Amino acid sequence: MVKIILDAMGGDDAPYSTCLGAVSALEKDKELYLILTGRKAEIESELKKYSYDKARLEIVDCPDVISMNDSPTEAVKRKDSSLMAAYWMLKKEDDTCALVTAGSTGATIVGGQLILGRIRGIKRPALCPAIPNSRGGVTLLCDCGANAECKPVMLCQFAILACAYAEAGFGVKNPKVGLLSNGTEEHKGDPMHQETYACLSKMQGINFVGNVEGRDIMMGECDVVVADGFSGNIALKSIEGCGKMVLGVMKKEFSSSVSSKIGYLFLRKAIKRMRGQLDFEKFGGALLLGLKKVVVKTHGSSKASTVAASIANAAAIYRNGLIGEVEKKLAVVDFSALVPGEE
Amino acid sequence: MVKIILDAMGGDDAPYSTCLGAVSALEKDKELYLILTGRKAEIESELKKYSYDKARLEIVDCPDVISMNDSPTEAVKRKDSSLMAAYWMLKKEDDTCALVTAGSTGATIVGGQLILGRIRGIKRPALCPAIPNSRGGVTLLCDCGANAECKPVMLCQFAILACAYAEAGFGVKNPKVGLLSNGTEEHKGDPMHQETYACLSKMQGINFVGNVEGRDIMMGECDVVVADGFSGNIALKSIEGCGKMVLGVMKKEFSSSVSSKIGYLFLRKAIKRMRGQLDFEKFGGALLLGLKKVVVKTHGSSKASTVAASIANAAAIYRNGLIGEVEKKLAVVDFSALVPGEE
Numbered sequence: 116m117v118k119i120i121l122d123a124m125g126g127d128d129a130p131y132s133t134c135l136g137a138v139s140a141l142e143k144d145k146e147l148y149l150i151l152t153g154r155k156a157e158i159e160s161e162l163k164k165y166s167y168d169k170a171r172l173e174i175v176d177c178p179d180v181i182s183m184n185d186s187p188t189e190a191v192k193r194k195d196s197s198l199m200a201a202y203w204m205l206k207k208e209d210d211t212c213a214l215v216t217a218g219s220t221g222a223t224i225v226g227g228q229l230i231l232g233r234i235r236g237i238k239r240p241a242l243c244p245a246i247p248n249s250r251g252g253v254t255l256l257c258d259c260g261a262n263a264e265c266k267p268v269m270l271c272q273f274a275i276l277a278c279a280y281a282e283a284g285f286g287v288k289n290p291k292v293g294l295l296s297n298g299t300e301e302h303k304g305d306p307m308h309q310e311t312y313a314c315l316s317k318m319q320g321i322n323f324v325g326n327v328e329g330r331d332i333m334m335g336e337c338d339v340v341v342a343d344g345f346s347g348n349i350a351l352k353s354i355e356g357c358g359k360m361v362l363g364v365m366k367k368e369f370s371s372s373v374s375s376k377i378g379y380l381f382l383r384k385a386i387k388r389m390r391g392q393l394d395f396e397k398f399g400g401a402l403l404l405g406l407k408k409v410v411v412k413t414h415g416s417s418k419a420s421t422v423a424a425s426i427a428n429a430a431a432i433y434r435n436g437l438i439g440e441v442e443k444k445l446a447v448v449d450f451s452a453l454v455p456g457e458e
Numbered sequence: 459m460v461k462i463i464l465d466a467m468g469g470d471d472a473p474y475s476t477c478l479g480a481v482s483a484l485e486k487d488k489e490l491y492l493i494l495t496g497r498k499a500e501i502e503s504e505l506k507k508y509s510y511d512k513a514r515l516e517i518v519d520c521p522d523v524i525s526m527n528d529s530p531t532e533a534v535k536r537k538d539s540s541l542m543a544a545y546w547m548l549k550k551e552d553d554t555c556a557l558v559t560a561g562s563t564g565a566t567i568v569g570g571q572l573i574l575g576r577i578r579g580i581k582r583p584a585l586c587p588a589i590p591n592s593r594g595g596v597t598l599l600c601d602c603g604a605n606a607e608c609k610p611v612m613l614c615q616f617a618i619l620a621c622a623y624a625e626a627g628f629g630v631k632n633p634k635v636g637l638l639s640n641g642t643e644e645h646k647g648d649p650m651h652q653e654t655y656a657c658l659s660k661m662q663g664i665n666f667v668g669n670v671e672g673r674d675i676m677m678g679e680c681d682v683v684v685a686d687g688f689s690g691n692i693a694l695k696s697i698e699g700c701g702k703m704v705l706g707v708m709k710k711e712f713s714s715s716v717s718s719k720i721g722y723l724f725l726r727k728a729i730k731r732m733r734g735q736l737d738f739e740k741f742g743g744a745l746l747l748g749l750k751k752v753v754v755k756t757h758g759s760s761k762a763s764t765v766a767a768s769i770a771n772a773a774a775i776y777r778n779g780l781i782g783e784v785e786k787k788l789a790v791v792d793f794s795a796l797v798p799g800e801e
Binding site: 260295296297298305306328330344348349352355356357359360361364365368375377379380381382386389 | 639689691697698699703708717720723729
């Protein structure tokens with residue numbers, strides 16, 4: 116049995132999206148057990164609409180809900196909130212494996228650090244989405260926003276975290292790792308990135324291929340792109356904005372004339388496949404890596420299908436031993452020898 | 459007469475692309491006079507293929523060509539190269555208005571700083587491309603790679619430079635300026651970006667709308683996005699990579715079956731318009747802003763049509779008084795009062 120906690124109140128359409136997502140995930144995975152945290156009456160009234168295996172779903176009543184506008188450091192004190200109650204349960208109950216939330220990113224990061232806690236040796240957790248690439252696979256971008264200010268040791272650890280995810284989540288052996296910079300040459304970037312380049316080059320157990328540029332993320336030049344959280348976030352959102360604009364222009368142009376509309380009828384299937392290939396959501400959000408258990412943060416706008424995909428993703432990654440993989444990779448690196456000035 | 463210097467040897471397809479681009483630009487603008495720098499024999503043999511107004515085109519023989527792999531600081535010493543000879547002429551001959559090059563970005567930046575020189579008061583030049591946005595206009599991204607390390611005063615000046623370009627290049631009155639960060643809230647980013655936020659908020663003559671995210675660049679939330687050159691470069695290239703991937707997937711899917719191929723026939727015009735709307739090259743490359751004269755840097759892979767667009771862009775911006783506009787905007791800001799620690 117894989118026991119996963121779902122923050123049933125997180126996300127714009129919660130608890131509708133989370134309840135339907137939970138039901139759909141239970142249907143697909145017979146080994147799954149779900150604990151939904153949130154306002155019990157609201158959750159029950161949603162769940163009543165569906166038939167599902169009631170023996171594998173449990174509700175923990177939490178009257179409080181953290182909103183996107185709440186300060187993360189204040190929010191972490193609200194133990195009765197659906198998100199923080201989930202974190203406390205994840206910390207205290209040994210048989211819980213993972214948390215899935217579409218709630219506030221800031222509160223998810225702070226709660227993860229302060230309640231659940233980091234894997235021993237890890238300095239900071241990192242957000243890591245899987246971005247579809249032109250080779251038909253995914254590129255993992257780590258960090259994409261948890262840490263606006265980074266030091267070389269943090270980026271070296273992001274490489275370890277994302278490589279473990281590439282292996283446990285996508286079965287990639289010896290993943291290729293690039294460092295996101297403003298050019299491919301070794302001397303590119305500021306001193307922090309130059310130092311990170313030197314450390315990654317020397318690092319045991321990491322298949323470092325050098326600097327990569329923004330365009331290489333979607334071109335799939337490597338499996339893992341290591342980034343400071345500031346520019347990683349900018350890369351991710353620039354890609355999202357571009358994708359959104361292209362699909363918007365396409366929609367407008369494809370309904371602009373009778374001829375276009377006829378063409379669209381013939382191309383419907385191809386366009387559907389295309390949208391599928393460009394769909395960020397199908398991998399079920401970003402992982403918050405570096406914590407003691409698996410935490411999946413999906414978009415606030417997640418639909419039920421994304422919530423279901425996130426739950427399935429969390430279960431798969433837990434089963435494939437993500438946390439153990441991180442610990443194994445950490446054990447072979449002596450950070451004090453690798454990064455000058457680190458204890 | 460608008461006298462523009464074209465580095466005829468810069469770019470992957472030079473001098474073929476540059477000569478054809480020059481001929482096409484001369485044809486469209488009867489007030490244009492072009493000086494082509496480069497290997498005279500090669501240029502003449504290209505130009506022989508076309509008919510054009512020979513009274514408005516002059517060749518200056520330069521035996522040396524700077525390659526993409528040459529060190530910019532070494533390259534700047536090579537006075538006989540097509541790029542550096544162009545810069546010297548631009549500096550010394552009062553009636554020259556602008557330079558267009560598809561050559562090495564690094565050498566273009568260093569040559570601009572060391573030979574042509576900066577506008578009085580400007581700390582560093584910045585690269586500024588025009589990116590098509592979903593409102594059907596453009597968003598100017600400044601800096602996108604000339605400065606990997608930035609200070610707040612530099613970013614404040616990038617705002618001035620790009621606003622002058624928005625006005626002189628695209629007729630935008632009182633352009634909206636955003637600061638590229640990892641979230642819209644004021645406290646986002648590292649201390650350098652937080653300080654820049656505070657300075658931009660206080661700055662005279664700048665219509666600052668606050669922080670913007672990567673996705674806002676193509677969504678067209680503002681006319682000018684100010685960025686440090688490191689993350690600006692990552693944003694630009696992430697967008698390029700996404701656009702390239704989407705067009706690649708589209709091409710593959712639209713020829714994947716008989717039905718798709720039929721659909722494509724009906725959609726041909728719509729797809730052409732769509733490509734046009736997403737075409738980065740039609741605005742003729744990025745401006746290298748902050749220098750004493752107009753400098754346009756186009757992609758190394760520029761085709762003749764892009765070279766022609768870049769020349770037309772340079773001429774229009776010169777005619778609309780870009781440099782005077784920058785000087786006017788600079789004059790109203792007291793940087794020593796605005797930015798703590800600046801002289």
